[in-house]
Amino acid sequence: MDGLICDHSVTYLESVTTDDLVFKALADPTRRFLLDLLFERDGRTLTQLESELEMSRFGAMKHLRVLEEAGLVVARKSGREKLHFLNAVPIRLIHDRWIDKYTERQVSALVNLKRELEDNA
Numbered sequence: 001m002d003g004l005i006c007d008h009s010v011t012y013l014e015s016v017t018t019d020d021l022v023f024k025a026l027a028d029p030t031r032r033f034l035l036d037l038l039f040e041r042d043g044r045t046l047t048q049l050e051s052e053l054e055m056s057r058f059g060a061m062k063h064l065r066v067l068e069e070a071g072l073v074v075a076r077k078s079g080r081e082k083l084h085f086l087n088a089v090p091i092r093l094i095h096d097r098w099i100d101k102y103t104e105r106q107v108s109a110l111v112n113l114k115r116e117l118e119d120n121a
Helices: 018-026 029-040 046-050 057-069 089-120
Strands: 004-006 011-013 073-078 081-086
Touching: 018 029, 018 057, 018 089, 029 046, 029 057, 029 073, 029 081, 046 057, 046 081, 057 073
Parallel strands: none
Antiparallel strands: 004 011, 073 081
């Protein structure tokens, strides 16, 4: 187990997981907007992405770096250009781990209620 960092009220794990990086990346509206742009049209250059943002080229690069570190964006060289592509796998893993399991119980309850109402009708 990794070392623990402790303050007076909370103990934190020192290591950062892939889920942590994905949640951090998704927490920012600019980064979510960049993902939406890549979803609409994959394989965009920094210049193309930057033109859609109200920030400097350096700011756009910083956001893309966070997305790359989280595995949400993959960059590939194509000649002199660097193209950015959406990788939806980490989002799907977050969905499966953190969202899907929490909604399963409610969906099952609704299906059971529907069956019961149809049987009693």
